[in-house]
Amino acid sequence: xxxxxxxxxxxxxxxxxxQVKAWAQAAEAxxxxxxxxxxxxxxxxxxxxxQGFNRLLRPWRHGGPSVRPTAFMELVRxxxxxxxxxxxxxxxxxxxxxxxxxxxxxxQKDLRQRRACRRxxxxxxxxxxxxxxxxxxx
Numbered sequence: 001x002x003x004x005x006x007x008x009x010x011x012x013x014x015x016x017x018x019q020v021k022a023w024a025q026a027a028e029a030x031x032x033x034x035x036x037x038x039x040x041x042x043x044x045x046x047x048x049x050x051q052g053f054n055r056l057l058r059p060w061r062h063g064g065p066s067v068r069p070t071a072f073m074e075l076v077r078x079x080x081x082x083x084x085x086x087x088x089x090x091x092x093x094x095x096x097x098x099x100x101x102x103x104x105x106x107x108q109k110d111l112r113q114r115r116a117c118r119r120x121x122x123x124x125x126x127x128x129x130x131x132x133x134x135x136x137x138x
Contacts, residue, residue, distance in 0.1 A: 017074075020078050028083045053094065
């Protein structure tokens, strides 16, 4: 992935490395507050979802861009340069889209019908108890 190569999501959203870098810098700017609260701000996570970062690894047949793993990891490294905790989140949410894609078709259908993925993989929707937690500092 070159410096200016966009990643198109559903032909409506375009993600560039510059967008990812700007989000990572915003995460870096609030890291001390995030460590104190054990979570990133709601505004940062809203930005994450609005830009479509959580859908980067969604398979093509499910309306996602099916980004190459090498391109995805380059984006994760960009975020990691600014904040390791933000890189963990940047990696962790989209990977669930890929994991569900490896299930047999009938299990994928079952997950979509029960909306189980939303409850399991989007803890921000579960209220305060299910908020994003930063990985422990060792």
